[in-house]
Amino acid sequence: MKKFLQAFALSLTLLTASVSFAQTSGQAPAQTAAQGNERPVTPVEPGQPRKDWSFRDAGLIPVQSNGRIKPLDTFAREIVLFETGSRSFEGWDPVDLIFSWITAPREWENHPFIQISRLDVKRQLGLDEKRNKFSPKEIYADSFLAQYAEGLGRPNGATQSVPIAVTSKPDPRDQELRRLVERIGMYRGLISGDGWPVIPTQAPAPWLNLNSSEFLGKFIRSQYAVMLTAHLTKNKEVFDQSVLTTRAAVESEIPAFENATSRMLRYEVIYNRVNPFLIAWICYLIAALLWGAVRVVQSQRGSAVRKFAGSLTAFALFMHIAGITFRCLIAGRPPVTNMYESIIWVSLGVMIFATILYLMHRQAVLFAVSCTLATLGLVAAAAAPAMMDPGIHPLVPVLRSNYWLTIHVLTITLGYAAFALTLGIGNVTLFQFFKRDRDTLAASAKIHGLNQLTYRAMQFGVVLLAAGTILGGIWADYSWGRFWGWDPKEVWALIALLGYLVVLHARFTGWMRQFGFAACTVVAFVLVVMAWYGVNFVLGVGLHSYGFASGGYGWVLSFVLGQMAYVLAAAYAHFRIPSPTVAVPQ
Known part of the structure; x- marks a missing residue:
């Protein structure tokens, strides 16, 4: 400087x-x-x-x-x-x-x-x-x-060698x-x-x-x-x-x-010039459209479309993993030390959880949603390089314990990935409430199936976010000498965890039915946005200063307001149209 x-x-x-x-x-x-x-x-x-x-x-x-x-x-x-x-x-x-x-x-x-x-x-x-x-x-x-x-x-005094808030x-x-x-x-x-x-x-x-x-x-x-x-x-x-x-x-x-x-120098040049994340999001986008078309084409053609969509998804996933692998080899560390790296990692996590759930339930909507989310994540990371630095840089001292970095940050961001998948499925579920006047019983059964997928994904997220938060306290004790200090990053991670626990508990006990669970799934993701983006980019205070940046306020605010408007519109459609009486297992 x-x-x-x-x-x-x-x-x-x-x-x-x-x-x-x-x-x-x-x-x-x-x-x-x-x-x-x-x-x-x-x-x-x-x-x-x-x-x-x-x-x-x-x-x-x-x-x-x-x-x-x-x-x-x-x-x-x-x-x-x-x-x-x-x-x-x-x-x-x-x-x-x-x-x-x-x-x-x-x-x-x-x-x-x-x-x-x-x-x-x-x-x-x-x-x-x-x-x-x-x-x-x-x-x-x-x-x-x-x-x-x-x-x-002009001189402004010596710099601090110990992290300060x-x-x-x-x-x-x-x-x-x-x-x-x-x-x-x-x-x-x-x-x-x-x-x-x-x-x-x-x-x-x-x-x-x-x-x-x-x-x-x-x-x-x-x-x-x-x-x-x-x-x-x-x-x-x-x-x-x-x-x-x-x-x-x-x-x-x-x-x-x-x-x-x-x-390693050759690997880095290959990574720069091939641009695997660009190839990945293009393939994800095409695959998302194909997965969405699987249910609307004839059965014979639908099978061919499904196979092609699966092959394209696998190739996109390969390029996605290859890009992250290149960054790990070049940097010699896990790829989650800034917002750019966490977005590409969370996008991969979405695909991993969608693959697990697809193997369990064989629902094409999982890949239609996950490929869409992965596309949006990789495009967002690529579209704002001035805000999210894509460069590979040495770690700041507080992050140089690779063991704790791997355990804490990878775990908590995988929790974000699972919640992002619930957000996507939740949006698809809410869309069904606009169509219930056409076939109410079929729509209700479809909504129940989508909510079941959301419920399973949310369980993954809660377990990982809880584990990541606890392990973050262990890392804080190792790095800063205290387990918990009510730092904004810690507080919002806890708020997000408690918020999703409330949603899960309400779903399990029957306090929430089909619409309430889908709506709360979408609304709860705002807590993740605040813990993931808001603390670093909006608040910009606390001990996690190594992750602070600026920019993107308009886009994130538009996303949050758009999601709230979408939930309200779905609520209007739901309460305007009478719901059928259908026994729904919990």
Whole structure:
């Protein structure tokens, strides 16, 4: 952060000089490489994607960032996501894009690519409120940001090494301004060479940057110069050869670099480029439609549709598991340390519980619902990368006990998955009350069958949430020295557990009948939303500060209000139409 602030302040104070330096920084590598290459180099117009180039090998070059060694492909994707707010930008390969930034910075000074989403920040900087991306030159035009960055750079005391409770929620506007300062600082660091940690050193020292003046890494710097020059001049042959030379040079300098490390880098590039979760949700979506069609087509065709839907569901599940497995291998830990990872894990949990119940009851509605929920979960995770960081990062100290992380977090989030499945089936059940005037006895029997599925799924959820909450107390005692402290995360987990216990008990004792149970199933999920999302994104206070973030309030509020309106509409339909007297076993 300090490095970003320094780079940002310098770029604002010496704007003319920095732009001049940026122009020469893209030419210096070209001059260096031209001296060692007899082939004449003809400069070309920069700023266009190299559509016919492959950057797979370049993406395998190791770099050090955010506390771990990662492939250049991941490094580039994280930067592009942070700067632009999306995983892709105008058809550029991420590696191609950051190479273009360093070799042709003058053009990018006037090109809008830096993300600013909040209207109040745009107004503060005098920017067009209808746009979300702006050029560095547009952002520099107002002096407010320079003053703000200078204030952030002032010392504010030593940081705490022991976890403390966060007692106030960060201001969203201030958070956006901080991110903007970091984006400008990161971009300036990239075009100056100060943001390229590419020269290995002995651990635990951080790697040296591309513009470092130390003798260590001189050969690597020269190879990067050749590679960047070839990129600038669109010399594909020289670029491909220099990529292999640069990668070999970097790997030879990494202490204890083994085949296992190289294999992990390859796995990470495969994970990045295959994008298994994208394939999974597309297949889930098609499978959900097919499962929904199973009951409305003729019996013979229905059997064929069921088989195809089952095969597509199995393939989607395979890709889903493959994506999570890749993340586990790359990170060396369970994939549930932030909201992005918990959503993809909960989506998988929904499919697991649906599969178990399908094997018991053979009801196509289970996969129709679960595939729909898995699609929504994976799409939500992919659609908001700025809110839910998809990056793979080292754990904060309080999470570094893999044993307790596995036992507590995996267990409690599997409970959320079971409750999500009850939400989906509950919505389908409530829909039946709109149709009861057509065949009341058949509809009542169908509702009873759906409620039975919901009841079984809810039992899974209650057991797992109870176990996860208790084990969370053990983890808290291990990490923070107390079993229970009425932290907001703990309180809302307990509230959710008690809420579902009430629903289960009312269903078991007969206090709730068919409609009441289905309606309460949907309403109770609001407690899960609060425990899972609300504490971290809305309240933002307590000891679980490592999970705090912001964003998505409108979407979540719309979901909650939509579900409440749906329950009220179903209630109106239920009480408007007389119910038949049917004996329903409990």
